Amino acid sequence: MGKELAQYVRVRVTDLEEINLALFDFDRHNAIYYFVLNSSEEIYLRYGGRDAASAGSYLDLQSFEIALRKGLEEHREFRKQPERPKRKVEEFFAKDIVSLNREILAKNRCVECHLVADYEAVDLEKAGQLFKPRDMYRSPDIRTLGLNLNVPKGLEILEPTGVAKEAGIEPGDVISSLDQTRVLTFADLQYHLDQVDRKAKKLPLAVQRGGETVEVDLTLPNEWWVTDLTHRHWSIEPQLYFESTPLNEAEKARLSLPKEGFASRVNALSLALMFNEAHELKVGDIITAVGGQQSDELTRDVMTHLRLRYQAGAEVELEVLREGKERKLSLKTGQLSFRK
Known part of the structure; x- marks a missing residue:
């Protein structure tokens, strides 16, 4: 792993004040999150993610090493391609979140990930644009879809249950795309699942099985996006007691x-x-x-x-x-x- 890490330029971000939030987009209630990208700001993959039970449910050294190898493979393929102009990325910074600018930046406080998430949601609610199934119930649990991963082996299915089993997913299948989008890690999978329309009834999924690609449609269960919100401590969530x-x-x-x-x-x-x-x-x-x-x-x-x-x-x-x-x-x- 040390040899793989040595091929990366490693950067630890400790304050989000000057980070382009549009580029580094993720569920900001995660404890650990990595982006693997190149100097053209093309994101190859993400590593991190969590569930309501634990900040480390999907994190271990073996899956991290798989992600590092995949990142290097993606970069080798990128370097084979002709040079192309650096792509334009939308810009969105902490100062553009009105309430965070007022309550955090104006007081010279550290711009932490969870604060970005919460103040952004607060502003959406004040503007009448908050859609709670999407903006409050972030990162739906893949286990609700019957996708139970063998975590040390990345996106390998340990044992499908529920709608995944009904769709024909088998133990040992390796998830390769979700909703027509290629995924390389659990963090990729969770991030793109979070983008799915909460009113969707079907979800296309592709897996690698015996060297072949198998495509299935998952029938999404009712309220598939509902998760335990306890670890989030949203100020937009009504406390019910x-x-x-x-x-x-x-x-x-x-x-x-x-x-x-x-x-x-x-x-x-x-x-x-x-x-x-x-x-x-x-x-x-x-x-x-x-x-x-x-x-x-x-x-x-x-x-x-x-x-x-x-x-x-x-x-x-x-x-x-x-x-x-x-x-x-x-x-x-x-x-x-x-x-x-």
């Missing part, structure tokens, strides 16, 4: 609730309720409607509905079944700000 589980179809039918509705049963309350009066929900309560609505085209989970449709700090009326009796309770959502 409870946990719940959606009712199954039989339970909804028994209670005469819409089959496609988001009715959910409260199964835990947050300790933060000790310090505020956010709501009077109890474990076992069934939330049947929010602000008079019983369903949402995007989700069948009341918590996801609240996160998608309401701004942090909003107060909303809940319709609740408690021991068979209907009640109306108020929920005052909270907002995280300690990260700044």
Whole structure:
């Protein structure tokens, strides 16, 4: 690995103030992220990425060494090509994010990755341009698609499950493209999955199997883009102070609730309720409607509905079944700000 690293010019970025964010685009809640690129600013590949469970779920020395080798292979191919003009890259810097410019740059504070992500989302929300399925639910989990990787071997499938198995993916397949875009590493895969339209129903995937390319279409499950947001600490995410589980179809039918509705049963309350009066929900309560609505085209989970449709700090009326009796309770959502 040392011999491979010696062929690279290695740069560690510790402050994003003067970095072109349009070129170095990634989910900025990752703990570690590498770009392999040439002097023409053409990105060969990315290395890094994470899931909600851990910052290191997809990071190890063997997969890193694979990425280094692939980067060198890409550069050798690049050098075989005739010289061409340096491509123009859109420019977008930290100073172009209004709230970050005001709150961080003006105070001479370090421009950290997670701050770029959060302030950019804050500005989108203020402008009415925030689309939470895309901008808050970043980097959908590939395991939701049944893509379980043998991490030390890069993009090799360990054991397909769910829609990946149904589409014909087999153990040992190596993912080579997603949505018609070539991918070389998990970070490439995750980055390009994050670009997929959240309303998409199908996703083209290509794998290498026995020296041949096999193409399949994954049927995307409902809410394939929903992930655990806990590690992100978004200030745009409404804090709800409870946990719940959606009712199954039989339970909804028994209670005469819409089959496609988001009715959910409260199964835990947050300790933060000790310090505020956010709501009077109890474990076992069934939330049947929010602000008079019983369903949402995007989700069948009341918590996801609240996160998608309401701004942090909003107060909303809940319709609740408690021991068979209907009640109306108020929920005052909270907002995280300690990260700044």
